[in-house]
Amino acid sequence: MQVPSFSILAYSALFGTISLTSCSKDQQARPAQPEQQAQAQAELAYPNQTGELKTGEWGGQPVSYQEINGDKVYEGDILLTSEQLATSAGGQQRPGSAGRTTGRWPSGVVYYAIDPALPNQARVTGAIAHWQANSPVRFVQRTTQTAFVTFRVGSGCSSNIGRTGSQQYINLASGCSTGNTIHEIGHALGLFHEQTRADRDAFVNILTQNIQSGYEGNFTKYTDLGYGGTDFGALDFGSIMMYGSFSFSSNGQPTIVKKDGSTFNIQRTGLSAGDKSGIDVMY
Numbered sequence: 292m293q294v295p296s297f298s299i300l301a302y303s304a305l306f307g308t309i310s311l312t313s314c315s316k317d318q319q320a321r322p323a324q325p326e327q328q329a330q331a332q333a334e335l336a337y338p339n340q341t342g343e344l345k346t347g348e349w350g351g352q353p354v355s356y357q358e359i360n361g362d363k364v365y366e367g368d369i370l371l372t373s374e375q376l377a378t379s380a381g382g383q384q385r386p387g388s389a390g391r392t393t394g395r396w397p398s399g400v401v402y403y404a405i406d407p408a409l410p411n412q413a414r415v416t417g418a419i420a421h422w423q424a425n426s427p428v429r430f431v432q433r434t435t436q437t438a439f440v441t442f443r444v445g446s447g448c449s450s451n452i453g454r455t456g457s458q459q460y461i462n463l464a465s466g467c468s469t470g471n472t473i474h475e476i477g478h479a480l481g482l483f484h485e486q487t488r489a490d491r492d493a494f495v496n497i498l499t500q501n502i503q504s505g506y507e508g509n510f511t512k513y514t515d516l517g518y519g520g521t522d523f524g525a526l527d528f529g530s531i532m533m534y535g536s537f538s539f540s541s542n543g544q545p546t547i548v549k550k551d552g553s554t555f556n557i558q559r560t561g562l563s564a565g566d567k568s569g570i571d572v573m574y
């Protein structure tokens with residue numbers, strides 16, 4: 292199944308090209324957008340905002356997050372709950388990039404609701420249809436269940452991680468595409484970002500000097516934070532949970548490159564073969 296994915300930047304680049312053409316006669320052409328800006332964007336809960344860097348404890352291990360507008364933002368677009376941060380030692384174990392040990396949805400059934408105020412709800416129904424066509428996970432509209440996902444308007448694209456046990460949210464700003472929504476559902480199912488895998492250094496180099504200040508934590512291996520987890524298969528450059536080479540770049544230079552130094556594109560069209568096999572093991 293093909294799911295269209297149009298980022299707001301892709302639209303910007305497209306419009307930029309159109310205006311470049313239409314303005315060329317009066318010499319008002321603007322410089323072309325850098326190539327990497329035409330790529331889909333990695334998700335952020337609060338674009339252009341950074342919060343106070345805080346350290347808490349999750350599953351008995353230290354974890355760094357940013358507090359922005361009262362939310363505990365981890366890896367850019369994951370919202371940790373107060374309950375998760377309060378989990379005592381020996382409790383939850385942090386999930387791996389494509390697998391996890393807690394917070395799964397029983398029988399792979401996710402109960403959900405869509406806030407009537409959310410514009411363009413086809414992003415949600417399209418993302419749900421994609422997950423159902425490509426995984427054993429099923430989505431059922433919530434009736435009286437206490438644990439469910441509500442899709443609602445947000446400042447950016449963000450999600451809680453795993454099943455929290457109560458109402459949890461996937462927040463979608465107008466720029467969040469169907470592909471971004473598929474990604475956020477991945478977090479709600481318990482998936483972390485592919486580049487935080489324990490074994491990622493065998494596949495990529497992280498160019499810390501090019502990362503926007505305040506976003507370095509988006510590139511931290513979960514094992515560096517002391518978490519256990521499960522990684523399935525090899526690092527998947529095509530994963531919908533993987534950043535692109537230029538994600539969170541401060542200077543237009545890459546933040547992640549392959550071991551041979553080459554760059555790669557971010558993918559927000561749909562689940563990769565690796566995503567599917569990982570989620571099959573989980574669910």
Ligand SMILES: [Zn+2]
Nearest residue numbers: 334368474484
């Ligand atoms: Zn994410």
